[in-house]
Amino acid sequence: MQGSAKQPISEILKATFTRGEHWEASLLTWLDEQDLLLKVAGSVLEGQDVQEIIEIDERDHFFVTGLVFRPPESAFVAKFRANGRDPVQFSIAKPDLLEVRKEKDGSIRWQVIDAKSSSDVKVRRDD
Numbered sequence: 001m002q003g004s005a006k007q008p009i010s011e012i013l014k015a016t017f018t019r020g021e022h023w024e025a026s027l028l029t030w031l032d033e034q035d036l037l038l039k040v041a042g043s044v045l046e047g048q049d050v051q052e053i054i055e056i057d058e059r060d061h062f063f064v065t066g067l068v069f070r071p072p073e074s075a076f077v078a079k080f081r082a083n084g085r086d087p088v089q090f091s092i093a094k095p096d097l098l099e100v101r102k103e104k105d106g107s108i109r110w111q112v113i114d115a116k117s118s119s120d121v122k123v124r125r126d127d
Contacts, residue, residue: 024096031063038064044092045069054100054108063113064098 031037038057045053050069070092077087097113 028065035059036062038062040064040066043068047072050098051108054110057100060102062100064100065096067098068092068094 028037032039036059038053040053045068047069050067053064071090073090076090080087093112095112095114098110099113100108100110102108
């Protein structure tokens with residue numbers, strides 16, 4: 001039995017990745033031109049750091065790119081247990097975008113967006 005060699009990436013797969021990268025770059029450029037983009041760079045952040053970044057921005061609706069953060073483990077554990085489930089360990093989050101909406105009641109709603117160029121990918125949203 002021979003060792004498995006890495007298969008070369010097909011030209012179709014390369015083209016698909018390239019298309020996705022171009023689409024995401026176009027999306028970020030458009031959001032930036034519309035003054036809807038906040039770019040964050042740096043190390044892994046904690047929840048409090050992300051909250052401060054969001055609160056400092058004066059816009060009511062914007063998108064954040066470049067975030068790398070640790071999910072709030074204790075909040076997830078509590079939520080899983082409240083629903084009768086065993087907690088799941090999450091790794092560091094690196095979302096393509098974070099959409100932020102500051103509500104009139106003072107609350108902040110945000111959701112992670114994975115910027116896919118493929119129409120074949122479906123996302124389920126629970127509100």
